[in-house]
Amino acid sequence: MEQRVVIGAGQQNNNPGWTHTQEADLNLLARDQWSRLFTPGSLSAVLAEHVWEHLSYEEGIEAARTCLEFLKPGGYIRCAVPDGYFPDETYQKLVQVGGPGPLDHPAASHKIVHTYKSLSTMFESSGYEVVLLEYCDESGEFHYEEWDERKGFIYRSKRFDHRNRDGKLGFVSLIVDAIKPL
Template sequence: MVENELDFAFRVFTGRTVPPKISTKLIGVENADEVRKRILADPEMFFAVPELRLAFEITEIRKARASGTIRLVIGAAGTSFPGWVSTNENLFNLLRPETWLAWIDENSVDAMLSEHVWEHLDADEGKTAATTCYRFLKSGCRLRIAVPDALMPDPVYRDLCKVGGRDGHKVFYDYRSLSNTLKAVGYDVHLLEYFDEDGKFHENPWDPKDGHIGRCRRFDPRNSGDDIKYTSLIVDAIKH
């Protein structure tokens, strides 16, 4: 596709001129529909085009509602998983449950997944976010949360994940503090992966089909066997 054709296709979808980072990835693409497909399939491009991402999320949530099964990835950024609707704060703001009511009903969601989101909220916001999820989950269904683990003994990890560090973390949860936050809202909490006060790692069986966590002992490529370089505190919070 020549440059002016690409600009036209991009303008149709977004109202903007194509950014250079998108342009270089779409050299040779032949038509506007293929532009859309390529952007949706590439997390970096997808995240760089908020207008298209928003339209895509709306379409996917409508499909999920029609199917009768709603499984949400909260704060998905550019990640996506088959059978799950990737959402971000424009549509599903954890601190503004009224934004959720525009798209789904209370007590209607079959599962929720949130990887490394809660640490970007302060303690009070974390409780508000958990309350929002509780409001929209069906009874007996789960919210799976992964956050950095404050009891992970590796000093490099702890420096990377500390409050006020480069990633803007506001809370550094351990298994007790996260469990207490969730229990205060009304959840039953099941610990899946965590370190204890003695620096010992604990892992209980969990199925990624119920919510895939990339930054975990099993799936993070930085880990090798029992040599754990990066993992998360992972819990399932079950609504009564």
């Protein structure tokens, strides 16, 4: 049986059959919590939708290395974060480091706004092979690779976010699969 975990699931339960966790249950930076719940090399997949931006770049590497230890060879992290190259001023203000306003705003604890380059480099330097699924490039052009939502549903994506309608992108994520080599 596949063992798959959602990090920072919030109130969402849109990945049936996955173990849904909150930061208090499973902190990306607390290896001891991981070792209490999982055996190294036992996980097939980790899903993190809008979680990694709450970690500094260095913390992101540490978290990626922890996940790598607990993933099976060929296992993966499906990671979605705000996209630093999405060319929408309102979006960028919403996702900026420190957030747009009050301390209770979800973005108040953002520590980084990744681009496809920074997120790919972070995972690659941690030992992963990276497949870009959705991202904007330096000119703001959106790129999309077909992906199977059964392997980790991301709501804040081109296909599923309600703000993306009539061929216009209102809210996107930078989405990657970071795969542990065989």
